[in-house]
Amino acid sequence: MFRTALRNVLAHKARLLMTMLAVLLGVAFVVGTLVFTDTIGNAYKERYLTTLRNVSVQATPPYDEKTGEPGTVGEDTLRSLRRLSGVASVTGSVEGFAAVAAKDGHPLGEEDVTRAGNYFPQADGKDNRHPLTAGRAPTGPDEVLVDTSTADQGGYRIGDTVRLAIDGPVLHKKLVGIVRTDDISGSGGTLVLFDDATAQKLLLKPGHYDAVSLEADRGASEQRLAAEARDLLPENSEIHTGAQLRAQQQADAAEGAKGLSQVLLVFAAIALFVGIFVIANTFTMLVTQRSQEMALMRAVGAERRQVTRSVLIEAALLGLCAGAAGFLLGIAVAMGIRQLFASTGSGLPDGPLVVAPGTVLISFLVGVVVTMLAAYLPARRAAAVPPVAAMSALHTPPPVRSLRRRNAIGIALIVIGVLGVVYTASSGEEGRTTVLFPSVLLLIGIIVVTPALSGPAIALAGPLLRRFGVPGTLAPRNARRNPRRTASTASALMIGLSMVTGLTVVAVSATTSLHQRAENTVTADFEISSRSSGHLPASVHDTLAKSTAVTSSSPRREGAVRIRGDEVNLTGVDARSIADLLDPSFASGSLAALGAGGGKNLLIDTSTAEMHGWTMGQRVPVVYADGSRGTLRIGGIYRSDEFLPATMMPLATLQPHLKKIEDSSVLVHTKDGDGETVRRSLQRALDQNPLIRLRNTDDLAESAGGESITLLLNVLYGLLAMAVVIAVLGVVNTLAMSVFERTREIGMLRAVGLQPEQTKRMIHLESVLISLFGALLGIGAGIFLGWAAGKLASDSIQGYEMVIPWGRIAVALVGAALVGVVAGLWPARRAARLNVLTALKAD
């Protein structure tokens, strides 16, 4: 049996190549995932080992209980720590935020990774956290260092003047050196370092540090040092030994890598599932072609079991080869995935590829198991061939089995699936995970009825294809000849496209509703805020209010007050201009209340009302930060919205009680809208301060999630591409088989006058038909699943309304048609090149 199987594998090399490719790609994806996650896990580990190399003890002081500010460590503490025995060096660190502008003025770096700190030279004049690659350490208040990536992005060279801002006006500092940073937030982020005194002055307070780390002498115990340091440090400081930190961060890295690998493996599983269709299809065809051979084996005494086993051994051999090849390709895939993630700016560390022994084993296991699984049914069917079939002279295809039972099962699955999805989708929170189950049932149901569906669906295309003449008449009829084969080919494509469509529907709906909502609630042209999480100085609003481009403006100026023991943040806005800038949707009351009631009206959003149990018209006693008391009346309740403050009151009432005048943001309405010219003129008015960010409603919607949704969607597209590629291979495979089976027919057509290009067109049209059929099924299912997912998400995304992305669906359909054309290339060429006489003699 084994030898027969082996000979069969070798005999059908070319045809099996396609099958192998399907398994191979799936395996490659799995291996790629494992290698990729092992690699970045290892890279993180290495990186932490490097950054923590000189840390034996690290201490962070506790938060100040009264002010809620982070605690600090004084210089005197550092001096006494340095005197401990076994201490090689002590480093005090100051950390903060600094927005840096590029040489041409545009701000650098993502919002959260624009960091600033101190350069803390040791006895040798160097700070081992930040090795210098060029220049020297900063001395004095006017000198800075930046890291290599900041210098590259900003186009800065040593000697240049760097424009930056920390919490107020633009500062100009001379660049004296460039450092290498080993920190994880490598790509996209920026880092600026000042000398110790300057950093303290700008970022913290003179003579203080945010944290301190000790490096022990060789052989000194980290534990002992930590214990001794504890007595010198502020009480309740968080103290870790280097060993603890390294272990902790490694564990975090491993955890992160594991989560990522699980997500990726889900997509690998989808790709493999699609692969099963392609493999099963190929085996069915191979077995049909060899039915006479199988019958002969049965006739000469092979048991059914032996025939089945021979096919399964063939599958196993194939799976083994595919596993081996997939393993090699997987390493390339791992690099590809890394590229994909790097392009999203997530800044993964570099490191050598890590191939764990388990990965090798898994690649072979997956290859063999998946292939054998897919070949099982065709193998059983092969064994069912009656021995007498060997005697029949003509090659007879197996009788067409009725689809009735299959359709009944399929329809039942679809009904259960649809009902299940509708039910779970409307059951709220707990439906989020359970909806997966009926969704899968629905997809399986569709796959089961696809053969029955393929006939009528493809027949519908018939009239459209008439204009292609005979090729157009024959293509749909050929596509309908073997409904099962057409169906499983289309199903493979359907699976990938249903996910692509579903995800697209949800993502596009979510971003569209975000934009819609931003548009509706924010009528201001620009919101001006700080790129750090901090506040803007009041001067920003003053400048903008004076600008000729601005027609009306208001700051969002916040003050904490106490109302009946609860701390509440109240937002003061300009009562006169706010109606030009924001348009909340009110449940009761209106913005006009701000200008009425003697300035004593407070507007709150629904969630604030709910949290405190306040109702319309209610009077609440307020204790301001300066200790004075007053009474405010709830003058309106509006729907909560992330683009709106939680409360609004007249600035004139709030401002006298504020200790510090600063704004969380400024809203402006301009003469000429929210275009780029206006943006630039406002930026100029604000001295091109890199700290200050101007956002129009589109930008606000993008920062509120639109951007990350799009990014995520693109990553998911990339991951689903593998499943689609495998499905395309399936189309190629099916057509190649069809051409092979219909060789004589094609010979006859050529003999009676079908030109080679007409022959090609016939195959291409068939290929496009099958692809479009699969795509339409997938898109239909995807829209439904997208609707369900959207319904579940609508609780957490305010104002979510389903948008069917017709543009993208059209792109998907055109893509599917292209897939059909590409998949048909090789089979069509083969068909057109057949020698007429040889083809006529084929059996």
Next chain:
Amino acid sequence: MHANLPPSAPESYAAHATDLTKVYGTGDTRVVALDAVTVGFVRSQFTAIMGPSGSGKSTLMHCMAGLDALSFGSVRLGDTEISSLNDRQLTRLRRDRIGFVFQAFNLLPTLSAVENITLPMDIAGRKPERDWLESIIRTVGLADRLDHRPGQLSGGQQQRVAVARALAGRPDIVFADEPTGNLDSRSGAEILEFLRDSTTALGQTVVMVTHDPVAASYADRVVFLADGRIVDELHAPTAEAVLERMGRLTPAHQV
């Protein structure tokens, strides 16, 4: 040795081959399938080509029908010298001017009977001449089966569809390759009668390759091939006469 040419003027030939030579392979594997064959098929005549296996009768037909390239010589279909045509032109020639009937019927299973009949014209994008088409369908007796698929027809009926397809485009010449080879004798006789009727009643030209003396006896003329040469010829043949001539060509054990 050349056979006696029929006593007709060259322009009365539907197809004519001069010194048609076909060589397969080179060197040691070189096989001469046709050796300078000169033969003409007269218009509105039913000609049978006979010969033992390997005599070159199928090759002769393939070369004259534009399915196979000749190594040397010339083949004219009416006024057209087909040895100089490229593949596109040959394909068009087959489509518009030649009809084919194959041993294995070779109908498209996805097309109905009538669609199979009009297939060559559909490929050409030509409308069939209705009167002609109807008379052919009437002749082959398929009027009530036009919407059937080949799978729903008997072998004889399928071959009648194939004959109708060959005739439907009013070709210059019809080539039939063992058209009765897969049929029982009654269906075979019907097909042969249609082919003969098409020459007598409809004025078509038919060339049939066969190894069956009874089939050959339906023809107006039988051309005998052996070892790639025309060795004999018989007019108004009977089955007995054909059998007798064949017996002379082949050793007894090969018949």
